[in-house]
Amino acid sequence: MYAYDELDRTLINERVSEFRDQVKRRLSGELTEDEFKMLRLQNGVYLQLHAYMFRVAIPYGTLSSKQLRALARVGRRYDRGYGHFTTRQNIQFNWIKLAELPDALADLAEVGIHAMQTSGNNMRNVTSDQWAGVAPGEVEDPRIWSEILRQHTTLHPEFSFLPRKFKIAITASEHDRAAIKVHDIGLRLYKNAEGETGFEVLVGGGLGRTPFIGKTIKPFVHGRDILSYVEAILRVYNQYGRRDNIYKARIKILVHELGIEKFAREVDEEWKQMGDVGLTLDHSVIEEVRSRFSYPAYEKLPHMPDELKQAAHDPLFERWRGNSVFPHKVQGYSIVTISLKPVGAPPGDATSDQMDAVADLADRYSFGEIRVGHEQNLCLPHVAKRDLPQLWKALDRIGLATPNVNLVTDIIACPGLDYCSLANARSIPIAQELTRRFANHDTAELIGRLHINISGCINACGHHHVGHIGILGVEKNGEEFYQITIGGRADEGAQMGTLIGPAIPYAEVADVIEDIVEAYLALRDRPEELFVDAVKRLGVEPFKERVYATR
């Protein structure tokens, strides 16, 4: 966990007071909606179909049990008893009242949580690997660098009015769990041949209306230079990024139009001209931030404790362990993913009661720490293997032991037309129906790793482009239709999926996905060949034929 200092606490509290005054002036009519809109957006407050939506940042996906309880309390006291974890390590509350928002913010500020820069044309929540600090083989904890960037960019005047929103993700593992290649800037932490820690810097990735995979702009930037280099990128973007057309304003468009080589030259030139502007990170600064992250006092535990051997006789436990429990860098410990995708439930939603229960379990079994991943699941990062059987039983009691992590029912979905004012079509009912169709765990395991991502509009909050199967809702003559792509992926081998054919109506989506999965099962050359690999080998044609031959 990262320990906030007095400066952080003062900043957050001042922000609450400021917003309380702004809300008061809005409700009295002193501020018009036109004047107030930017102020509310800077505090994560959107207007959606039914109500205001309040988006709260979970920096680099790390939460303490105390913080999760505060989120549960906000859900219970100011909303309808639940929240929605998003694809960018945020949580959204869907039914919040503007008049009560300052109180909700004040409650969150008590535990160091805020909603700054969760909206607007600024630097958004810097995201990271939900396994940061505990993943085996990781170079070092990427959250240290996320935090340095967070501190530098929070309320930074130069980055508060960018041409468009700006998102950074960081990973320090070979396997990318942070989807860095589909961010405005993606940072991959590694050690070079000299043993120095630095970053491969990617730029211009993104989804939405015009999807691009990020391109490497600099193969290695030393850690001490990362702030100045990121700032140089942002300065070039601020100068040349388009402000006349919202659809062409993201940095990915600028990179695409200039070409990565020219864009890189511009950034290098800016970097050189900046000179020493005090952004070179002293070793002591990095160590100061590092020292504020505390790690558990792990015990020396056996690799295979007796409790685990005994529980192995229970096939249901073994199924969950095989699916949701992952290796930890410390012997005797595990990382546990908590699926927020029970059959029939909205993906990524958790009730306040479930949040409280997970917070209690984190206190009991994970040194009080919880993580949030971009796949809309939670994670307990420090679970002793001997505690796994008890943890599993406790999770099962609150409906959070579904063993479907990375399987066909572990669906990423945006809120869609049920909530969102931008959406053209519903996402959640499609996800719910698919989880029912594939509810049989034996079938899901037979299918293997398969990520379905659903977005209710082209803005792609459900990351449909990079789903192994992507589903995009569109509107045609007042009816909901869905485009299907296959072969996308969001990891280190990130690529966009390929459209298989004309959009299909709402009622046929689940049937079509079943057809695609059946085709895969028939066509894969061995059980170990993953869906996404089969698509790569075969192309989309066999799947297209299966879907459209009879439609």
Added chain:
Amino acid sequence: MTSPLQQKIKITGPSMVTANRTWDGVVIYRTAQQGWSANLSDAAIVRTSDEARTLLGEATADDVGAIGPYIAPVELKDGGEIKPGNLREHIRSEGLTIDLLPVPA
């Protein structure tokens, strides 16, 4: 930002003006009595573009009470019952099409 009143208004059937209530965000409908109601059945119905423009103008003038007013289609059933004219308005009027809370496994 272009004011809704400056945008071209063209309606093709019976319509109403809807918005969200400023203090709590609740969905509201402009009434014929120049007020707001949370019930669609209270909505003032307009049938021409001029009527729609006038109703939207009144609604927009109430910047303190309502946020984001716009014109939306309705269906008029036999007996005068007002129904939402598209899926978006159906969801705003009737609520989510899904279970509100997560379902335990």
